[in-house]
Amino acid sequence: MKASTVLLIALAAITTHANASTSEAWNAMDKAMIDSCLKASQLKNTKPAGSPAMFDDSVGYSALLLKGRYPQPHMKNLAGTELCLYQRQSKKATVTEWDKVMTVPKK
Template structure:
């Protein structure tokens, strides 16, 4: 009986640890996300701004803001911002322009 209880406790500890992410796992995720987001970016010399936002595992995405310069000649090397959504399961990044962030006054469309 004591052996069964000890085995149950040991298995619970192993299962609990398997679901907890280590600091190394988070670092690897951050690195993979950054690389994927930079690769997907349409901006030149893009770089991450601030830290990423980690959504719940039910959503499965992380978000990261990128800033760089528009490469198109008609954009005159203007600064640009993109939002990158990183799917943690598929390890795919999608970016969209995010230049309007903070430029609208409340109550205006």
């Protein structure tokens, strides 16, 4: 084998290994997203409702549903749902009400 071929194979192996994310890195990113979403939430006793939806890096967002209770007196502790969009690059979370979103259209 030529030295250039061996060098190319070695560099490819190193580059592939360097780009691979560890499970610890994914867990840290999930924790940062959940913490940021919970902080941005307007609900009380807020908890994640399921696992995050991870969009492609070209989009750069992850989404997470949150469940909790409305704190306003006129809402009478009603259960609520919010959708959190988390921008991975800036680590910024934005939430919006998600109570009235229907999953199945009415006939």
